[in-house]
Amino acid sequence: MILISTISSSNDVETTHDHDHLRRRPHRPADRDPYNDFMSAGGKFYEATRETAEAVGFYDNMRKLIPAIRAARIQVIIVPHHRWREGDYVGWKHMNPSQVRANQSQGFAAGSWGGAFHPEFGPRDGDVVVLEHWGQSGFAHTDLDAQLTQQGTENIILVGFVANTCSESTARFGMELGYHVTLIKDATAPFEPEGMHAAHEVNGPRFAHAILTTEELLALLPATRGKET
Numbered sequence: 001m002i003l004i005s006t007i008s009s010s011n012d013v014e015t016t017h018d019h020d021h022l023r024r025r026p027h028r029p030a031d032r033d034p035y036n037d038f039m040s041a042g043g044k045f046y047e048a049t050r051e052t053a054e055a056v057g058f059y060d061n062m063r064k065l066i067p068a069i070r071a072a073r074i075q076v077i078i079v080p081h082h083r084w085r086e087g088d089y090v091g092w093k094h095m096n097p098s099q100v101r102a103n104q105s106q107g108f109a110a111g112s113w114g115g116a117f118h119p120e121f122g123p124r125d126g127d128v129v130v131l132e133h134w135g136q137s138g139f140a141h142t143d144l145d146a147q148l149t150q151q152g153t154e155n156i157i158l159v160g161f162v163a164n165t166c167s168e169s170t171a172r173f174g175m176e177l178g179y180h181v182t183l184i185k186d187a188t189a190p191f192e193p194e195g196m197h198a199a200h201e202v203n204g205p206r207f208a209h210a211i212l213t214t215e216e217l218l219a220l221l222p223a224t225r226g227k228e229t
Contacts, residue, residue: 005148035117138170163190181209
C-alpha cells in the first residue's frame with residue numbers, strides 16, 4: 001500500500017463532503033504492498049487480483065496518480081507487508097487465515113523476485129518505507145504512526161492492495177488514531193469483486209472522511225491545478 005500524507009493547520013474545518021483540505025494541504029499517500037508478487041505478471045498473486053484490478057483501471061490509475069503526487073512534492077510512504085522467511089510462524093498459536101495462506105505460498109519471500117518491490121510502483125528517493133506489518137494494518141507493530149507524527153501529518157490517502165483487507169484495516173486504524181482518511185476507490189483492488197463493494201460501498205462510508213476517484217484526486221493536486229491555468 002502507498003500512503004500519501006499531508007499536514008493540516010489547526011484552524012481548518014473539515015467535513016465528510018468537503019474536499020477543500022485536499023487543495024490547501026499536502027497529504028501522505030500510502031502505497032500498500034507494491035511487490036512483484038502482487039503487481040507483476042508471473043507474481044504469485046497477480047492473476048488472483050488481475051480481474052478486479054483491470055475492472056477499475058487500477059494500473060493505469062496508479063501510473064497517473066503516483067507521478068503526479070511526487071510532482072506535487074507530496075510525501076509518499078510505502079507500507080509493505082511482511083516478507084516471508086523460513087520459520088516465521090513456528091510456535092504461533094493464532095495464525096490468521098491470511099497468514100496461513102501466506103506461509104503456504106511463501107508470499108513475498110525475502111530475497112526472491114516476488115518479494116522485491118515492483119520497479120515502477122516501488123519506492124523512489126525521498127519516499128519513506130515503514131517497517132513491514134505482519135497482519136493487515138500498516139499501523140500495528142510498525143513505525144507508521146511515528147513517521148506520520150514526526151512529520152506533522154494529519155491527513156492520509158491510501159492506494160494499493162488489498163482494498164478490503166490491508167488498505168481498509170490501515171484506514172480504519174488511522175481513523176481511530178485521529179487521522180483524516182481518504183480512500184481512492186479505483187487505485188486499489190481486492191481478490192474478488194465483492195471485496196471492492198464491501199470496501200467502498202458498505203464499510204468505507206462508515207469510517208473514511210472521503211472516498212474519491214483518481215481523477216477527482218488529481219483535480220485537487222496543486223501541480224494538476226497549475227497546469228490547467
